[in-house]
Amino acid sequence: MEISEKKEPENNNNISQTATLDSSSTTDIIDKESEERQARELKAGLHPLKNKFIFWYTRRTPGVRTQTSYEDNIKKIVEFSTVEGFWVCYCHLARPSLLPSPTDLHLFKEGIRPLWEDSANCNGGKWIIRFKKVVSGRFWEDLVLALVGDQLDYSDDICGAVLSIRYNEDILSVWNRNASDRQGVMALRDSIKRHLKLPHSYVMDYKPHDASLRDNSSYRNTWLRG
Missing domain, CATH: 1.20.5 (Single alpha-helices involved in coiled-coils or other helix-helix interfaces)
Incomplete structure (x- = not known):
């Protein structure tokens, strides 16, 4: 014994x-x-990027109930790992203004699925910015270039970005790994504002993914505002 x-x-x-x-x-x-x-x-x-990225999209038909899960509706478009590969992909993607509502465009690092439950995302959250539809495409492009070019602060903590195309407005969000690191979260906010040259009238909201899971909503009940 x-x-x-x-x-x-x-x-x-x-x-x-x-x-x-x-x-x-x-x-x-x-x-x-x-x-x-x-x-x-x-x-x-070629000119390799620091990270390999994947473009995804989600398209839902309004008013139609489906038995498939959200994960099943996420479709992979293309992946790239060089500057040249990015431009080949990006130049052939439809502009946000031409996409129907509701549609989500996702740009995430390789190995990270655009899902709250993914191991890289589950302890994180996202900064959310709402745009008028006439300007959302420009801000989305600026964000994509900053993300692909590894220009944002705390870039290793960033998982990806999403453009949610809706009827009355478009919503841009940047996902990070660690929602409990307040310093990193706020530094990421400041970096996004700086690179997108956001006017002072734009408000950014932060929401942890576990809060989204609890209320089953991506954009309600945000926790931080800046």
Whole structure:
């Protein structure tokens, strides 16, 4: 009995060490793959981005109930990892003003799905900005360029961005990983304002994803305003 009791903590430690090693190994593999990809792109004369990105979209038919989940409705459009690849993709995408309501455009880093429940998003939240439809396309493009070009502060904490096209207005949101890091959240807000050159009349709201899950809404009951 005494031998058994002595072995249990050793086993637990082994399990913990194994989990830590597995996590570290996965990160090392991802970093190595990213480095190898960038090396290949440089050799080909391309200009690699810091991150690989994926464009997604969601289209729902108003007034029609569907049995498919929100996740099933998210469709992958295209992925890119170089400056040249981005422009090839972006130049062929329909402009927001030409898309029907309601439609969502998503731009997220590779490996992160545009879902609240994704492991990269579940502890995070998003900054929300509402725009008149006549100007939303310009602000969306400015945000996309800042995101792809890794120009925003706390960029490693950013997961992606969404443009929600609605009937009376369009809603732009920037998703981050850690909603509890107030300093990072506020620094991201200031960086977005600066890069988009937002007029003082525009208000930004922040909402953690767990609050969205509780009230089943993306944009009601925001927690921070700035």
